[in-house]
Amino acid sequence: MNDADVPSRPSEGDDHDGLPNDAALRAAFGPPTSLAMENRCGEGVLEALRPSTGITSRVLLRDETDAPAPLVGTGEESLTLGGQGRYQVLGEIARGGMGVVLKGRDPDLGRDVAMKVLHPGHADNPALVRRFIEEAQIGGQLQHPGILPVYELGLDAGQRPFFTMRLVKGRTLAAMLDERSAPTHDLGHFLAIFEQVCQTIAYAHARGVIHRDLKPSNIMVGTFGEVQVVDWGLSKVLGQGQERQPGEGLPAATDEPQVATVRTTGGGLPSRSGAILGTPSYMSPEQAQGNTDGVDEQADVFALGAILCEIMTGQPPYHGSRSQILEDAVAGCLDDAFARLDTCGAEGDLIRIARRSLDPSLTVRPRHAGVLAREVSAFLESVGDRARAAEIAVAEARATAVAERKARRRTTVLASALGLAVIMGLTFAVLAERERRARAEQSIASVAALFRKSDWFRDQARRIPPDQLGTWEQALAQVRRTAEIVGAGAIDEETRQNVARLLEDLRREEQGVRDRMRRSRLEPQK
Structure with missing residues (x-):
């Protein structure tokens, strides 16, 4: 228990003549009953009902996991309280300039409570008595989970006000x-x-x-x-909603x-x-x-x-x-x-x-605090939104990483297959290039041989006897056909053009041979 100095709700059966809101309380709840007055004279509800009902059992729950703060005193200031009310005083928790906070027990309900009693030195100070009562009344009317509930407002045997409230356990x-x-x-x-x-x-x-x-x-x-x-x-x-005379309020600070x-x-x-x-x-x-x-x-x-x-x-x-x-x-x-x-x-x-x-x-x-509460809530909500967005981003990044790993594995497989294909393609390309080069070399050799052969034929054409011109024409035709075949298989444009010029020369050479053959046949007739 760290601080139990909190106000409480006015008791329905209390009779505090001269205290603020007394008439309103009486009008709302009526005068105290005789049973309530009897209970306030030292007897609890269970004790009062026992003669007529025989009730003796008490329901007690197990203690909370957090132990209450240690007591700092015996509660001697409030010993007169024990003879007047139903609460059992277990000891003092803390004290300040205005009041003493005690740990008490409500035997009827079986619960521990915090009891705040006005400090003995202020019992004759009306201003502080009024402030103490107002603290209890204010706390009793503030019904919110963030405010300690106040159970009862009462007086001890010496007419000192006290109020009971929830015993705070925490830090x-x-x-x-x-x-x-x-x-x-x-x-x-x-x-x-x-x-x-x-x-x-x-x-x-x-x-x-x-x-x-x-x-x-x-x-x-x-x-x-x-x-x-x-x-x-x-x-x-x-x-304030208390019943006060016009102009009356909290006591002036100087009082x-x-x-x-x-x-x-x-x-x-x-x-x-x-x-x-x-x-x-x-x-x-x-x-x-x-x-x-x-x-x-x-x-x-x-x-x-x-x-x-x-x-x-x-x-x-x-x-x-x-x-x-x-x-x-x-x-x-x-x-x-x-x-x-x-x-x-x-x-x-x-x-x-x-x-x-x-x-x-x-x-x-x-x-007011409502504006601040909205701003803080909006900030925390935005932080939560950003945190969720970050979580989504992390999840997406993880999913992307998994996909990338799978893609890398697929790429590795494809790269292996592609590498094999490339190797095979290169092998075929090398073989094809070797074949192409062989054909090229053969074509070049053929062209060279053709040109040599053509040059030899043209050189011999002038020395061929007339009676052999027919055979020579056939040889030229054979050379021309060979040149056509070589030209068709030429590997480049320059070779094809050279072969084409050679063919033209061979055709002219054949035509010249045929012309000589005609002249030779006509000479004997002259």
Whole structure:
């Protein structure tokens, strides 16, 4: 148990003459019954029913996995409570300037509760008694998962007010932040906690309540992830619904003494009430200047921005000596905080949200926590969208890699087949080239022989006797036919042209032989 200093719901059977809203409670619920009065005189419901019903059994559930925080005292301040109410006092959990928080047990329901009792030194101070009662009434009417439920408002034997509420089991956000190795460690988890806090305060603002003391030590995180804002002792109601005379409101700051509220962790500056209400390290300029009447929802927005600053940078906006912190808070000196935010390595949108929430100008700062909650939710949603897109991209990359590996395997097989085909093709090409070269060489040899043969025939043509011209003509015709065959198989254009010219020469030579043969046949007739 770290901090159980949280308000509660008014009891239906309580009779508090002179307390705010007393007439409204009576009108709504009627006067206390005799059984209720009997039970308040030291007897529980089960004890009262036992004579007529014989009931003796009690249903007890097994303990929660997270053990409650150790007691720090015996609860001697509240021993008079045990004789007046049905609760069993088990010991003291914590104490502050306004009240003492005790661990109690409700024997009728079998549950442990936190009991906040007004500090004995304030029992004769009407202003603090009224604030204590208002804390219980405000907490009792704020019905939200992020706010501790208040069970009952009552008086002990000495007429000191007390209220009971859920016993908090968990750790404060302050303790969790202190355990980090670096501000960037597990940032997403802390931002999710912060979003729940923003939603809780947005609900309170919608009900017209401002907390005025938001800080990590007033935020509880349970074992199962539940996040609750505690210690509403300095809260203020805007447009209050209590039955008050016109002009009556919370007591003026100058009418209240300096007190410290219950702290859930040690260290740091304690909460203050009086001329300045709240914790200076997380306090807006208007709140630090003591302008209690002018403080509204934007003061809580500043405190939320201060918590976000500590989540992102490891420190609240103001740090140093007590006097320096208060001086900086009054003046709104945030240069150091803004510089730390700008260099914290977080995303730009988140830095802009923190800077706007901490802006000293009320025209820049979000109007209430609902606006901030929407901005934080939108940012976290965008982060989630980007994370999902990244996951899809990774999945696509993996699928592409698998496809590429399959393609590479297919390519390897095809390359092997192609390589074999290329080798075979090259082999055939080499063989074909060898054959072509052989044919070329043979063609060249044939052409050369043809030309030699043709030259010899032309040289011998003039010396052939007339009676042998017929045989010579046949030989020339045979040479011409050989030249035609060689020309048809020529391997290049130049050879074909040379052969064609040779054929023309051979044809002329044949014609000359035929002419000589005619002349030789005509000579004897002369």
